[in-house]
Amino acid sequence: MNVLVYIGAALAEIAGCFAFWAWLKLGKSPLWLVPGIASLCLFAALLTRVEAEHAGRAYAAYGGVYILSALLWLRLAEGVRPDRWDLIGTAICLAGAAIILWGPRPS
Template sequence: MTVVRSIVLFVVAALAEIGGAWLIWQGVREHRGLLWMGAGVVALGIYGFVATLQPDASFGRILAAYGGVFVAGSLLWGVVVDGFRPDRWDVLGAAVCLVGVAIIMYAPRPD
């Protein structure tokens, strides 16, 4: 159950961080205004809070693993929201990152 909880938290964190960055991007680059940027700042704050809920106590481990989730999630966000079409190298790179996440977070460690 701990692994499932951790994966769910990574997904929620990815939605908050990537969504927050996208909202700020829209506010600045697409001239949508301060409300979009403010919503982005709030979403980024939610990301920071959600990351603290991971069962592992190591900040460095959580953030390192989340980096891989961010890479894959960003490509997926681009596909779903912006119509981006990743090439095979994008997909391979994201897969490598997710393997890294699994190793960092879920490899057996001595207690």
């Protein structure tokens, strides 16, 4: 379940941040901020659905998923192919996220 929540949160965060990017960097209408803010609110709500004992761990583990999603955005939305260093770094981050979220903890 956490993986699906993280994927949804990442899509919502990237879409919301891109709306601000489009407005400030690409000269798009300020109306782009309306769906952008809604998307960022959805992002925050989704992160509360992660099954974790502490918010900080849920947020830290989400970082790896966000990095993967950002590189997918780079490829699909911007047409730039991630290089091997992007992919190696992403793999390391996802491994770290898995350790943070699912590592054994004392009871």
